[in-house]
Amino acid sequence: MLTLKGKSVFAGITIGPLALFHRNTISTASHTVENPEVEVIRFQKARDESIEQLKGLYDKAVQKVGEEQAAVFEVHQMMLEDDDYVDSVEEKIRNGKINAEAAVDQTAQELADMFRHMEDAYMQARAADVLDISRRVEQQLCGGAGIDFSKYDHVIIAADDLAPSETLQLDTDRILGFVTSSGSTNSHTAILARTLGIAAVVNTGNQLHNDVDGLMAIIDGLTGMVYIDPDEDTLSQMRIKQQEEKACKARLEQVRHVPTVTRDGRVIKLFANIGNPGNLPQVLANDAEGIGLFRSEFLYLENSDYPTEEQQFEAYKKTLEVLEGKTAVIRTLDIGADKQVDYFDLAPEVNPAMGMRAIRICLTRPDLFKTQLRALCRASAFGKLAIMFPMIISVAEVRKAKKILEEVQIELDEKAIAYDKDMEVGIMVETPASAVMSDELAKEVDFFSIGSNDLTQYTLAIDRQQTALDAFFDSHHPAVLRLIQQTIENGHKAGIWVGICGELGADLTLTETFLRMGVDELSVSPPAVLPLREKIRSLDLNKA
Missing domain, CATH: 3.50.30.10 (Phosphohistidine domain)
Structure with missing residues (x-):
């Protein structure tokens, strides 16, 4: 075995x-050609044929998985039309006097290698897309057989x-x-x-x-x-496990479309975390009661330049329309650390996890921040939207962020543009500083959402991306749990609700602990919703 x-x-x-x-075998071996312009024409023809194929795949994907997931094939078309990609291939043909297949392959390998060495996992994964589109062109150059x-x-x-x-x-x-x-x-x-x-x-x-x-x-x-x-x-053993999995799925169906409430009557908000609107079908399919963490940085990661206010507005508006009245807590821009974007021109940092990121970028680039806040406010007129500021460490930061938000709202009022004037504004508690200062911070906001991933990282002084330290990383560390409990207690003293949106929220071994601490909301990945609801409904908090 x-x-x-x-x-x-x-x-x-x-x-x-x-x-x-x-x-099918494709030969991309390099050889010298007498007439490079003939090879350029071959490449251009193969590229055009590939783009037509991708249009057909997009139509097929829309029928099979929906527009959001089908968008990958639109992205592939854009990559094939990208000037940098095309220029690289054609320059290699002309300057090196090599065949089109070799020029496409060399360009693909160079670009893929560039993506692989980026820090952000999302951008690293784009290496596969570059290789995919290039193989498609190479297939056309070699005869087109699929x-x-x-x-x-x-x-x-x-x-x-x-x-x-x-x-x-x-x-x-x-x-x-x-x-x-x-x-x-x-x-x-x-x-x-x-x-x-x-x-x-x-x-x-x-x-x-x-x-x-x-x-x-x-x-x-x-x-x-x-x-x-x-x-x-x-x-x-695996056949038994397979049957148990089927039985578990059937059991989980029993908690679909029922309240998330403990046996003693304690109601918990059970939301989902998503990275872009493409995850919305998963949110609905898994019966989440709303979105507790919408990572808005996808708009920046997928763009070659700063997304416009209209681009952002449409994405937020569509999300709210799909949710049909359910809450969407949208985290403002959290670029930096492991999510780097070239056009932000951030200076290299020895320790980016503790550097210029998230709210620090927004407060030092207010025009950028205002663009996003305007889009969020305008979208709030179409559903229940809440704004959440990440990486907060002080009351001063919250007040400055709220002041910029107020300026945006005044501008919208002057133009008679509708927005939800009762929109909730909260912060992520993901640093020891914000947890320790949660009694003061709670006076400034409508809710806390505890980001357990970064809170654990910063509390233990262990980089969560560093797998070599896994033996030392303890997400159940008493210090982390004490900070979570302190945050919940201070939030409730000020009359605000407190949630957890990090990976610990889906840890079924901690569910009862968190509920006894008094947590009001748990936001987890969509597949974790039903198992967590089943766990919550099995608990009786009146029992010792």
Whole structure:
């Protein structure tokens, strides 16, 4: 038996024969050409044909996964039309006098390498997109023959990685799942797999070869484990686990569309965290009662320049319209630290997690901040929107942020532009400073949302991105829990509600602890909503 450990993309257990994924061979070997202009024309023709293919894939994706997820193929079209990409290929052809296939491949590798070395995980995942569009062009240059997906029938696919276009073309009624040796949980492929409900594990680090083709395999999407040619004991255990998973899903359906309330009558708000409007179907599918953390920086990460007020307004407005009256707590810009954007021109920092980020950028660039606040205020007229300021460490910061917000609202009043004048304004408590000062901060805002991820990082002085320190990282550390309890108590003394929006909120071993502390709201990833509701409804806080 061969055992692999990777990263789970979609929590599910599937058992079936393994099939290696084969792509048509494409030759990108470099050779000298006599007439570079002929090669440029070949490239331009292949690029145009690829763009037409992508338009067709977009239409197919809209029908299959909706507009938000289909947008990846619009992004791919834009990448193929990008001047930097096109100029790089054509310069390599002309200056190096090489064939178009080699020029496309060299450009792809250079750009992919650039993305891989970015600090932000989202931008790192864009390396796969560059390689995907380039392979599409190379395929056209080599004759245009595509992959025959019909031969993958009731199998688990094994590949080095799968491009978004390849994932989309998998027949989800016939594919049991897939496992890849590379890949990222932030990639478009992973997002599509989650949307399509395909059991998948990525980044196992092990390239599989022909000797495993056709062997029985098991994907455990709950743990990220993959078992190839399992022994009888493992197979038996995993079949039992598979049945337990099905029973668990059936049980969770019993808590769909019911109140999130403990046995002794304590009502808890159960919200979801999302990174962009594309996650809204997951919010609704998992029956979240609203959005407790909307990470607005996706608008900045996906743009090549600062997003306009209209771009932001439309994204927020659409979110509220989809929620149909449910609350959306939108965190203002949190760029910096592990989320770097080139056009912000931030100075290099030795320790960016403690540097120029989040509210610090907004307060030092008020025009940038005002653009976002205007978009948020205007969108608030279309639903229940709350604004949340991140990385607060002082009362002075809150007052300065609120003053800028008031200036924006005065401008809107002067222009008779509607907005919700009762819109709640809160802060994230994610630094020890804000937790310790929570008694004073509570007087300034309508709510607290405790960001347990950064609060743990800063309290323990351990970089949560540094996997080598995992043995020292304790998210249940008494110091972290004391700061959370202190924040909740101080919030309630001032009459405001307090939530938790970090990963600890979904930790079922801490749910009762948090409820006994008095937490009012928990905001978690969409798939964690129903398990958490089941846990809350099982608790009786009157019992010792």
